[in-house]
Amino acid sequence: MDYGNAFAGEELFPGVQPWDVVYDALWVSHSEFWLAAGDGLGADVVTAIPGLTTRYQRRTPQLQRMVEDVGVVLAGRGGARMLRILNIRLSRCTVLSQLMRVPLPPLVAPRVLGMDDFALYGDNYGTLLVDAATRLPLTLWEGRDADQLSRWLCEHPGVEVACRDGSLTYRQGMAGGAPDAVQVSDRFHLWQGLSSTARTTPP
Known part of the structure; x- marks a missing residue:
């Protein structure tokens, strides 16, 4: 699948790359992603884009890694405050729940x-x-x-x-x-x- 044409819309935005278009909204309808451009036109993306979207997730992989890293360092309440400074509004309970999903590193016997x-x-x-x-x-x-x-x-x-x-x-x-x-x-x-x-x- 050509992600460039599907993302920007071959007919709607000819010759435009995905990163050249600024979208106003991103919403999910069933299993399809819809992107609304500034002039009200949209392009239907029927599959997840590697590195940008993940199936059944509310956050992009990069944002999810940021939430997990902040949770590892600052835990729940402190992590929620730091994320709020970064304009990411999550409760301390959500930060803790994401922290609990982080896999533990492999156990190696110490010297x-x-x-x-x-x-x-x-x-x-x-x-x-x-x-x-x-x-x-x-x-x-x-x-x-x-x-x-x-x-x-x-x-x-x-x-x-x-x-x-x-x-x-x-x-x-x-x-x-x-x-x-x-x-x-x-x-x-x-x-x-x-x-x-x-x-x-x-x-």
């Missing part, structure tokens, strides 16, 4: 693995694994289980250094899944231990 627990609610805790070099989260799960950590390490070999707290659970998990990895204390718990020792040591 330096950071692990710690976090409180979910009450006495329930979860485990968070982080790439210590890039500071990007890798995965998380509910509970603090040495067997689960060992299984994850066996499925993702290549960890050489593990930064952890003083938990016996994580030490057992590292010993079972990556026995050759060097285990070190992370910065927070290292300073916490030093400050606690300094306070309790008599002058």
Whole structure:
């Protein structure tokens, strides 16, 4: 199909390229795209134009990538405010929904693995694994289980250094899944231990 003739209209605009015509409106009727030119004439485009339109989408691919990139950096509320400055009016919920559609990058076992627990609610805790070099989260799960950590390490070999707290659970998990990895204390718990020792040591 000749997109140039279909887009500009061979009979309506002879010799005119698509990028030479400024259209006043773009609307969708069933599966066809209609473009209305300034003089009221229009050309029927019955198929999506690669790079410009996508089937069943409200935004062009370029605009969709912009919304996703802003959502990755600023999340919902901040992303909606930034997009409003760019004259793109979307709610924070829409930005978050588009962010959830972004595929996660492939999981690669890091050389330096950071692990710690976090409180979910009450006495329930979860485990968070982080790439210590890039500071990007890798995965998380509910509970603090040495067997689960060992299984994850066996499925993702290549960890050489593990930064952890003083938990016996994580030490057992590292010993079972990556026995050759060097285990070190992370910065927070290292300073916490030093400050606690300094306070309790008599002058």
